[in-house]
Amino acid sequence: xxxxxxxxxxxxxxxxxxxxxxxxxxxxxxxxxxxxxxxxxxxxxxxxxxxxxxxxxxxxxxxxxxxxx
Numbered sequence: 314x315x316x317x318x319x320x321x322x323x324x325x326x327x328x329x330x331x332x333x334x335x336x337x338x339x340x341x342x343x344x345x346x347x348x349x350x351x352x353x354x355x356x357x358x359x360x361x362x363x364x365x366x367x368x369x370x371x372x373x374x375x376x377x378x379x380x381x382x
Contacts, residue, residue, distance in 0.1 A: 326355075327364060 326343055333339035340355060348354040 326358065327362065330364065
């Protein structure tokens with residue numbers, strides 16, 4: 314069974330990116346938080362876990378809140 318992919322649902326890096334509104338600034342924050350500021354190490358990590366940004370961005374719809382007085 315060479316095609317088995319292990320998914321770690323407790324991965325804090327992936328969880329933070331999935332909940333992020335702004336992916337670019339979130340990547341910078343996560344790089345400093347977990348990878349000592351090295352964004353290249355973060356990108357390598359995301360490549361190794363097969364993280365797909367396009368899927369994350371599809372789920373975030375922008376809504377405008379209107380205040381009525």
